[in-house]
Amino acid sequence: MTAPAAPRASTASTAGAPAGAPAGRPRTLAQAYDPRSNAFDLLRLVLAGTVAVTHVMQLALGWQPTIGRTEVGGLAVDGFFVLSGFLITASWLRLRSPGRFAWHRALRILPGFWACLLVTAVVVAPLLAVLGGGSPAAVLTGPGSATTYVLHNAGLFMAQFGIAGLPASTPDPVVNGSLWTLFYEALCYAAVAGLGVLGLLRHRPLLVVAGVAALQLATAAQEATGAQLLPGENLSRLLLLFALGAAAHLVADRVPVTPVVLAAAGASVVAGLLLLDDYRALGAPGFALLLLATAARLPWRPRLRRDLSYGAYVWHWPVALIVLSTPLAGAPVVVVVLAVLAATALVALASWHLVEAPAMRLKGVPSPLRRDPSGIPSGRRRLIG
Known part of the structure; x- marks a missing residue:
């Protein structure tokens, strides 16, 4: 991913800090954030590793660690959406083109997703069948087969989670329990594009912030009353976290990152985690602020x-299923987790070099969706000179 643009109203330096502010100690997110030097990539890797560890524990032991009523893996997914909201909003403001924005987002998410679907269908599922004592060919055809797994899920929305009843060791067969969030990620991208086309991101950022505040208040009211005030539990949850990241980028010059504010943010997160069914009703803004300030x-x-x-x-997830289908499944869970993490790192490295990086190099190719004032798509205009 290319480096995101700096926040709109400031730079990443401490220039513009209030008089008397200690040198080198930023007081706002805009002053703290340097698009050329930050820990966003590192934090995303840590969050991915956290999700992996919790999912391996869930598959191996039937449970995953929680803080209060919140699963640690769910908290890590929330973190992904906060960071994504900040960076994707920066991407829109930098690119200034709906077609180019859509092209970049599609190149980042779809090739790796499609490769995962295909390899899971033609390699992972047959291998799981063999390890379970079945026939590899049996998973390729018929209802709920590997073929329908690819076809039903290719549009990014996960409509089929299992393949031919695999893995047979679980009551609710799921060959990849992580991919469902990508559909909601894409919906958040579409929301950014919609707000951008309307000019709200660039010219009416406070209106966007007001909308995010309304969503936060609705989340709090829903927790307080027990009524279903927001449509779609997953959509409202993930949209809120993404929107908080986006809003933080839009008004980064007004988001304080002083020790007192960060301590209050941390207190709100702890209180939400320990006291509420949905910590986000109280702690989502603080969680987003702490994560962005850390990054x-x-x-x-x-x-x-x-x-x-x-x-x-x-x-x-599919790597964990393979490991847990071998004699290694009887090892202590720490050994299983380390084996899955090591194998996942190798697969992720192959995915990066063989699929993701080559796809991202196409970002410089004119998008087929981009048009110039003549009305001819830029890609076609290049072909016709």
Whole structure:
């Protein structure tokens, strides 16, 4: 992913800090954030690893760790959406073109997703069948087969989670329990594009912030009353976290990151996690602020040459199923987790080099959706000179 643009109303330096502010200590997110030096890539990899660990525990032990009533894996997914909201909003403001924006987003998410679907269907499912004592050919055809798995899910919405009843060791067969979030990620991209086309991201950021505040209040009211006030539990949850990241980018010059504010944010997150069924009703804004401040201010800011977070996220579940179908399943869970993480890292590395990086190199190719004032798509205009 190319480096995101700096927040609209400021730079990443401490220039413009209030008089008397300690040198080198940023007081706003805009002052803390440097698009050329930050820990966003590192945090995304940590979040992907956290999701992987919790899912392996769920598959191996039947449960995953929680904080209060919130699963740790769900908290990590929330973090993904916060960071994505910040970076994707930056992408829209930088690209200034709906076609180019859609092209970039499709190149980042779809090739790796399709490759995962296909390899799961033609390699993972037959291998699981063999390890379970069945025939590899039996999973390729018929109802709920590997073929329908690819066809039904190719549009990004996961309509079929299992393949021919695999894995047979679980009552609700799921060959990849991570991919469902990608559909909601794409919906959030579409929301950014819609707001961008309307000019709200660039010219009416406070109106967007007001909308995010209304969504947060609705989440709080829903928790307080027990009534279903928001449509779609997954959509409202993930849209809220993504929107908080987006809003933080739009008004980064007004988002404080002082120790007192960050301590209050942390307190709100802890209270939400320990006291509420849905911590987001109280702690979502604080969680988003803490995560973004960490990404901006973490002293260790490695610029990773290979972004393995996406590959690790989409691949760890089927890798875990294979590991748990071998004699290694009887080993202590720590050994199983380490084996899955190591194997996932290798698969994610292959995904990066063979699928994701080649696809992202096509970002420079004119999008077939982009038009110039003549009305001719830019890709076609190049072909016809």
